[in-house]
Amino acid sequence: MACAALLSVATTGALALAQLRVPAAHPRAAVVANLDPFRPARPPLEPLLINAVQELLLGELDAAAVAERAVAARAADPDYTLTEDEVKLLTQRVERVGAARGPLEALLAAIVDGDPSIRKYGMEKDYGVGDVADPYVRACRAECMLALLLLHVEALPVDFIDEDRLELLDCEASAEVEAVRDAVR
Numbered sequence: 001m002a003c004a005a006l007l008s009v010a011t012t013g014a015l016a017l018a019q020l021r022v023p024a025a026h027p028r029a030a031v032v033a034n035l036d037p038f039r040p041a042r043p044p045l046e047p048l049l050i051n052a053v054q055e056l057l058l059g060e061l062d063a064a065a066v067a068e069r070a071v072a073a074r075a076a077d078p079d080y081t082l083t084e085d086e087v088k089l090l091t092q093r094v095e096r097v098g099a100a101r102g103p104l105e106a107l108l109a110a111i112v113d114g115d116p117s118i119r120k121y122g123m124e125k126d127y128g129v130g131d132v133a134d135p136y137v138r139a140c141r142a143e144c145m146l147a148l149l150l151l152h153v154e155a156l157p158v159d160f161i162d163e164d165r166l167e168l169l170d171c172e173a174s175a176e177v178e179a180v181r182d183a184v185r
Helices: 002-035 046-057 063-075 084-099 101-114 116-120 135-152 163-169 175-184
Strands: none
Touching (some): 046 084, 046 135, 063 084
């Protein structure tokens, strides 16, 4: 009898514990994921845009085709699909970079030439100045070109680039800045 009672208590306790663990684990995980201060509800578009601009810099496809490929690649991701507004914004920005590629590269070169410390310390690659066949140069150029577009055409803050580069990219209006604006109108 004592054994049966102990077994009953142990079984009941184990069942109660199992019931507490299973149902509580899923809702708690969902709440934690939604309240994570380091993970936004929607991932930023900038990494996708930077990758698209890098592809654009290779010159194999035009801006519309590059944007289409970026949207298709994201659509294949089961965890995160773009909203209609995000698709429009991504397409618009890739096409703007494509339309203003020459003026953006000229503005970037003017910024680098205007700061002697960049060449003195060999930091040209950090600004994307160099051969786009070099993946690091291409990535930096894509970041800088997107930042220049956001800063000088869309008048938006940029938070995906380090402060040292951002300080130089957020330059005063110049003929090169106006050429970028004209190219996207």
